[in-house]
Amino acid sequence: MMKKFLFYVISVLMLAACSDDTPGLTPAEKNERTILAYLAANNNLDGYIQQNVIWMYQGLARQKKQSTLVIYYKPSSSNPSIRQAEILVYKTDGYGNINNQPALADSLQNFRNIVAQADVHTAIAGVSTDAAVMEANLKEMQTIAPALSYGLLFGSHATGWLEGEPVHNSGISTFSIGVDGVYVINLPEFAQTMERSFSNSTLDYIAFDACMMGTTEVCYELRNATHYCLVSAMETPADGIPYHRLMDDLFSANVNWTSVCSNIISYNRSEGLWGTFAAVDCTKMEELAEAVKNQLTTHIEELNALDYTTIQQFGVTSSYASDFKYFSFDVAEVIKALNGGSLPQDFKQILDETVVAQDCIDTFNQWPYDIITDKDKFCGIGMYLPTLVNRSWNNYYRSSIAWYKAAGWDSVAASAGN
Known part of the structure; x- marks a missing residue:
């Protein structure tokens, strides 16, 4: 009789241990x-x-x-x-x-x-x-x-x-x-x-x-590798x-x-x-490339006359860091400059679908990371301007970076005789 009683007690305890009413012992999802x-x-x-x-x-x-x-x-x-x-x-x-x-x-x-x-x-x-x-x-x-x-x-x-x-x-x-x-x-x-x-x-x-991964060049190159990239346009702390x-x-x-x-x-x-960060949907990068190409090739005259020094850029130059100035410019600000200061609605739509989230600090005032002073001039992603900026990077950019042809820079260069 005592054995039966002990068996009953043990059985009840085992059932209780397996019960969903005992969350501490129930495997978590x-x-x-x-x-x-x-x-x-x-x-x-x-x-x-x-x-x-x-x-x-x-x-x-x-x-x-x-x-x-x-x-x-x-x-x-x-x-x-x-x-x-x-x-x-x-x-x-x-x-x-x-x-x-x-x-x-x-x-x-x-x-x-x-x-x-x-x-x-x-x-x-x-x-x-x-x-x-x-x-x-x-x-x-x-x-x-x-x-x-x-x-x-x-x-x-x-x-x-x-x-x-x-x-x-x-x-x-x-x-x-x-x-x-x-x-x-x-x-x-x-x-x-x-x-x-x-x-x-x-x-x-x-x-x-x-640092410095928040560019069209990076996200386009990774379009077949991953769905999203979390990136900073600037150097990161x-x-x-x-x-x-x-x-x-x-x-x-x-x-x-x-x-x-x-x-x-x-x-x-x-x-x-300081800081900038954005999440980019890399599966949309081919559509963004086509939209940029359309803008560049449609506005070649405006592009050739563009004063790139007035466009929001993300490269830092300092006495203790390398010179990255002008390696990347805000994409929306470039397209605005080609369209009289306004961002075309169709371009804005694909840009918003590509850059799904972004945030930045525009109040940091300590050199050399004080380069963003207006949130409205940060869309989350930058790109290089290879036909305007004359840097030692250009040969590598033209020969090795897929975005160069995808975004129509080769056509722009050919029209300018470069």
Whole structure:
């Protein structure tokens, strides 16, 4: 009799443990989105990128769904917590536990402790900006954490579409996309690497925690690699993206890009920093290219007479930074200038469909990042003017950047005899 009674009690307890009325013991819903972070930190940003990882961890710990964050981290030689490139995996159960342990208390959330809590995988060795190494590691990260869709956080130095040069050269120092020691990767090769690394349109977005990526040239090159790009038209503060404020949105199947841009700019403003950010629908870039081409070829006379020094541009020139002035101009302001100061409605429509969210700070007044003083002159995305600006970049731009022909600059150049 006693055995039957004990069996009855145990059965009741087991049923209660499996009940939906006990949320603490019920598996949380699983996120469809996995976030990957590719952090090329073998440079002077390593300390800042470590803080970015802490913010990612904090945002992950607050998730109310089972969620996975996979980080590729290539450290500098001075990093005491990671000695070589590693893949760090973090999974939350949606109830405050990460990798089957309680999330670290606030006072313990430093980079060393967060690395120690990771499920660590040795990364494919090599230069993190080498296309083959990048592809191999991104594919390995997907093998470790299969998902229906991915968001990619890319953290490093960058200079957008500009051709990369070894960073130890004197004079202008351009990074293109990513820096590993003195090694970089250029935009066309980066885009091709992204296309090879993700199949079946699984890469929903790339969030660039990197400078000067908010251009038509970048987003057009990536049109077959990802749906959205989160980008800055300007150089970005070294602090980086405040991930602790964004992870809810970034894990969402339908990212609220307005909220993302607003949160980044709100953080920068609260810290006394500058900033621009925009979300671009890369699937609309061919339509935008056609719209720009129509405007340029229709207004060749006005374009040739345009005083580009009066147009809102996004490049910084300073005594301690390279000369990027005039590498990119606000797209809407250029088209307005060709149309007597007004933006044609059909062009505005496609621009609004392409740049789905944007925000900026126009009150920052400390040189050299005080170049935006009017929000109305920021549409979210810039482009170069290769037939007007005479810089050493032009040969590379004409020969290597797909936007050059897509937007009709080759036709403009031919009509001008250039």
